[in-house]
Amino acid sequence: MRIGELLEAAGLVSEADIARAIDRQHAEGGRLGPNLVAVGAISAEELARFCDAMPLEPVTLAETGLTEPFLIDLMLKLLFIGPAETPDDLAMRMQLSPKLITELLEAARRGQLVVALGGGSGALQMRYELTEAGKTRAREAMARSAYTGPAPVPLELHCHWLERQKVTNETIDVASMRHAFDGLEVTDALVDKLGPAVTSGRAVLMYGPPGNGKTSVAQRLNRVFRQIIYIPHAVLVEGQVMTVFDPDVHTPIGQQTLLRPRLFASLHREEADGRFVPCRRPFIVTGGELTMEMLDLRHEAGGNFYVAPLHMKAAGGCLLIDDFGRHMVSPTALLNRWIVPLENRVDYLKLATGKSFRVPFQTVVIFSTNLAPADLMDPAFLRRIPYKLEIGAPSSAVWRRIFMAVAADCGIATDDGAVAAIEHQLTSVHGLELAAYQPRFILDQIVAASRFRGQMPALADDLVALALDNLVVARRNPEDGPTLANM
Numbered sequence: 001m002r003i004g005e006l007l008e009a010a011g012l013v014s015e016a017d018i019a020r021a022i023d024r025q026h027a028e029g030g031r032l033g034p035n036l037v038a039v040g041a042i043s044a045e046e047l048a049r050f051c052d053a054m055p056l057e058p059v060t061l062a063e064t065g066l067t068e069p070f071l072i073d074l075m076l077k078l079l080f081i082g083p084a085e086t087p088d089d090l091a092m093r094m095q096l097s098p099k100l101i102t103e104l105l106e107a108a109r110r111g112q113l114v115v116a117l118g119g120g121s122g123a124l125q126m127r128y129e130l131t132e133a134g135k136t137r138a139r140e141a142m143a144r145s146a147y148t149g150p151a152p153v154p155l156e157l158h159c160h161w162l163e164r165q166k167v168t169n170e171t172i173d174v175a176s177m178r179h180a181f182d183g184l185e186v187t188d189a190l191v192d193k194l195g196p197a198v199t200s201g202r203a204v205l206m207y208g209p210p211g212n213g214k215t216s217v218a219q220r221l222n223r224v225f226r227q228i229i230y231i232p233h234a235v236l237v238e239g240q241v242m243t244v245f246d247p248d249v250h251t252p253i254g255q256q257t258l259l260r261p262r263l264f265a266s267l268h269r270e271e272a273d274g275r276f277v278p279c280r281r282p283f284i285v286t287g288g289e290l291t292m293e294m295l296d297l298r299h300e301a302g303g304n305f306y307v308a309p310l311h312m313k314a315a316g317g318c319l320l321i322d323d324f325g326r327h328m329v330s331p332t333a334l335l336n337r338w339i340v341p342l343e344n345r346v347d348y349l350k351l352a353t354g355k356s357f358r359v360p361f362q363t364v365v366i367f368s369t370n371l372a373p374a375d376l377m378d379p380a381f382l383r384r385i386p387y388k389l390e391i392g393a394p395s396s397a398v399w400r401r402i403f404m405a406v407a408a409d410c411g412i413a414t415d416d417g418a419v420a421a422i423e424h425q426l427t428s429v430h431g432l433e434l435a436a437y438q439p440r441f442i443l444d445q446i447v448a449a450s451r452f453r454g455q456m457p458a459l460a461d462d463l464v465a466l467a468l469d470n471l472v473v474a475r476r477n478p479e480d481g482p483t484l485a486n487m
Contacts, residue, residue, distance in 0.1 A: 003051070003271065004032055006278055007042065009253040010228050012050065017041035055161060055230050055273040057097055061104075064096070065154035066236065068107060071096075073141035075104050076113060077148050079130050080138035085117075088124045095150035095233065095274030098124050113137060146303035147241040152234035153275050158244075159360055165229040165316045166362040167281070168201040172224050180223035184216060185398050185436070190389065197387035198224065203342050203365045205382075208391040210370040211437035215285075217391060218320050218366050222283035228253060229316045230276035235308075238355050242297065242306040245277050246313050253278040282317035286310060290327045295337055299352045309349070311341075314363045324369040324376065331376045335384075338365070342384045394436050399423065403439035410443050410457065418459050425464070430472055442467040 004021075007013045013036055021035040028035070033051070037044050058064045064071070074094060078084045084093050087105060091098045105128060108114045113134035117127040130138060177195050197204045198221055206214045233245045272278065286294070290310075298307040311319050325331050341347040341361035350356045369376060373388065382388070394402065400419050407414045422442065426432050443457075445467035450457035457463075 003054070004036075006054065006228060006253070006272060007036070007047075007050065009278065010050065011226070012046065013041045053164065053227075055157075055276050057271045057273050058100070059097070061100060064100070064151065065157055066151060068104070070236075071104055071151060072108055072111075072113070073137070073144075074148070074151060075101070075108065076130065076134055076138040077141050077146075079114065079128065080135060080142070081148060085127045085129065086125050087128075091124075093148075093150070097271075108134065145241055145305050147234065147243075147305040149243065150233040150275050152236040152241050153232045153273075155235055155237045155357060155359075158232055158235045161230055161232075161276070162315055162360040162362050165227075166201055166360075167225075167316065167318075167364050168199060170199070170225055170227055170281075172199050176224050176226075180220045181217070184213065184220060185394065185402055186217065190217070190391070193387070193389050194221070197389065198364065200386070201362070201364055202387060203385045204367070204387045204389065205373060205385045206366065206368045206389050206391055207373050208370065209393060209433070209435065211435035212391050212393055213436045214368045214370070214391045215320070215322055218318075218322075218368055219283065219285065221318060221366075222281070225281040225317070227281065228278050229281055230272065231279050231282075231316070232276050234275075234305075237306075237357055238351060238353070240306060240351055240353075242308055244308045244313060245279075249284045249313055250277065250282055251280045253280075282314050283320070284310060284314040284318070285320045285322055287322045288327055290321065290329060290334075292329050292333060292337065295334075297349050297351065306351070311338075311347070311361075311363050311365070312349075312359065315360075316362055318364040318366055320366045320368060322368050324367040325371040326369075335377055335381045339381070339384065393434050396423065396434065399434045399436070399439070402436060403443075406439045406443050407459075410447055412443060412446065412457050412459065414459055422459070422464055422468075425468060426471075430468060432472065438471065441471060445470055 004013070004018045008015060008018065017036060017039065018032075018041075020039045021032055021041060024039055025032060025035045028038075033047050036042050037047055061068055061071070071094075075090055078090060078093050084090050087098050087101045090105075091101045094101065102123065105114060109116065111133075112131055114128045115131055117129055119125065119127045172195060174191065174195065177191050177198075181191070194217070206218060208214060231245050231250055234241050234243045236242075294310045296309055298309070299305075300307060321327075321334075327334070342365070345361050347359050347361045348356050349359065367385065373382065400416070400423065403419045403422070404414060407419075423434070426438065427434065442464070446459070446463045447457045449463050449466055
């Protein structure tokens with residue numbers, strides 16, 4: 001991905017800035033970066049800081065950190081399975097420069113593994129095919145590992161960028177935290193606690209009664225992050241490939257939408273290492289489906305490669321463990337698994353061969369629970385979670401503001417008296433405590449019932465009563481008679 005695209009994605013320059021810099025580049029020559037500085041789009045210092053935080057495309061085979069035989073094997077597998085057959089095709093599939101691909105093809109040609117077929121309008125469009133010896137070697141390579149994605153990065157380089165891209169590098173202040181919670185009723189006291197928790201990069205425990213926005217608050221934290229980080233497609237560990245980038249949980253910077261075609265054609269090649277995917281900081285949420293297996297390397301036996309565990313995919317960002325204490329895995333087992341990573345900021349993963357390796361643990365783990373923390377973990381575990389934030393029930397004033405805002409969103413007219421009356425029924429008649437989810441629940445029920453009846457939604461007494469009936473369930477106590485329980 002070219003530096004102009006990345007600068008624009010980071011909000012440091014605009015498309016118009018890049019166009020002006022390219023015009024100057026055509027007239028004066030030079031690389032795009034200095035031309036952006038010359039037209040006043042960015043300062044030299046800011047450009048230098050940005051480039052220093054970006055893995056650069058390897059120029060030589062040695063700079064890839066991978067051996068020539070490994071790269072040739074990967075290339076032969078891609079030629080074997082198709083449809084890649086030109087240097088341009090292979091460069092795209094392996095995410096290496098066409099120059100390096102040409103060197104690999106030349107080495108393979110000398111080894112009588114490929115032959116050139118001709119065709120195309122230039123060297124990069126020359127078509128190649130495997131010889132019989134090349135097919136044999138490709139089959140042998142496939143038997144060792146069926147991985148056929150972009151070239152991996154060595155473990156040492158991955159660890160280097162994990163340390164460079166940790167959350168603590170973000171500049172987070174009160175204004176950015178407040179902006180992240182636009183539209184949510186969040187107190188200043190909670191913001192004052194959340195800010196240091198996020199900027200510390202350490203584990204966070206959010207607890208309190210259900211339905212009061214713990215998950216909503218946690219997920220809004222993703223909005224405070226502004227930096228681009230670089231996530232490898234795959235990592236090479238002890239000769240084994242481990243995939244890391246996952247399109248289901250990572251949000252890449254959209255290359256195809258950042259620049260117009262005219263700009264693509266004009267940009268000088270000043271690229272980041274294509275083996276890394278420029279992404280927003282990951283924010284991964286897992287709930288009751290979490291198992292211990294998801295926290296360890298997964299060996300794809302059929303393909304003989306590995307998939308990184310969930311918390312490793314979340315490195316450089318956050319992993320939200322929602323409904324902590326209600327998972328298939330027990331809280332004690334989960335915390336035992338993470339006692340070393342949470343304390344020492346390193347994790348140890350094990351290959352199927354029994355070989356272990358160490359990786360930095362640069363993931364902000366957020367535990368969210370409506371159970372009492374003392375019932376979930378002992379004091380030793382609590383000590384390893386330095387930030388403990390109680391998300392309690394809203395006050396009456398806050399609850400009413402939430403109700404009014406949701407009503408406006410639903411197109412339902414209301415006033416203070418009507419909202420106060422519903423609050424009275426909820427607390428005094430039904431004996432329930434206020435919770436932040438209740439306004440949305442009640443109003444959605446009213447909208448659904450109104451649609452069924454073919455009428456405009458309104459806070460009619462019968463509709464409110466129906467909604468409140470669905471909010472609670474009857475629960476019979478043998479001694480005390482029937483009571484009501486919150487949903």
